[in-house]
Amino acid sequence: MDRVGLAVDVVRRMAHVTAALRHRQGSAFAELGLTPAAARALRELDPDHPLPARDLAGQLGCDRSNVTVLVDKLEQAGLVERRTDPTDRRQKTLVVTGEGRVVRARVIEVMSDSRLLSGLSDEELSTLRDLVWKVSDGGCPESLGPE
């Protein structure tokens, strides 16, 4: 198979795998009362290093307006708090609550339960990590994230 064929194959299979993972994890998140996107947002929020909504949008690779909706849900569920930044009153800092920490730990647990990757040896997994990292990092960085 030529290089183009390989590339197409890789892309299609990766999409397949991520779709399958999303599907499986979606059920687990639902049991936590979270949508997949909300769970991902909670995962990105480091309890020890609160950050403004703008940065979360950057980390999630989506628009700020979406973050507003996601944080609405997380705040309603009592998992996150909005605090106006005293140094720049335009910004709102996102703080993970005590209960938020608990749920976030469970979210990470679900994300770690990657039975889909159980067919790989430690060495293969490590190699895969390096390659995927190289792709997502060096390939075409300017294209990662929204316009």
Next chain:
Amino acid sequence: MDRVGLAVDVVRRMAHVTAALRHRQGSAFAELGLTPAAARALRELDPDHPLPARDLAGQLGCDRSNVTVLVDKLEQAGLVERRTDPTDRRQKTLVVTGEGRVVRARVIEVMSDSRLLSGLSDEELSTLRDLVWKVSDGGCPESLGPE
């Protein structure tokens, strides 16, 4: 990093890469008058081997009802034709038209333009293909696709 950490990392990065690809290819598909899902459906239809809608749903890993909508669009655009199977009048065979072949070739071209993978050598790409294939194939096959 431990095995769990590696797995989480792999999953997140893969999702990142596929999201970036989807984003970029989405623009190209829009210029062809296709949504990403419609483009993927057209890609799956082999012009030389027409198949029933049910099988397309299987290949796309989605529900039959979605195929109806996607084929509606493709048919309206004159790229695909529905033909009732004479041997089983419940089935409708999906046939790619002459224009459909042209657009499909362009779709494949777009999917092949994987600049995101340009950072990898031929050998790395080949290794990545094998690993991703192994994951999507052997890991947990029963979970690939819809319920």
Next chain:
DNA sequence: TATTGTTATACTCTATAACTATA
């Protein structure tokens, strides 16, 4: 003027359930 967050809106994707026509 530029930026943060918000709101309103719209489009895409996808699943479920009920329907039909065939088998």
Next chain:
DNA sequence: TATAGTTATAGAGTATAACAATA
């Protein structure tokens, strides 16, 4: 009864544009 395709509907994700408050 069971299956193929359709229709209607709903939920989730995400982008755009306009807006208020703040810088």
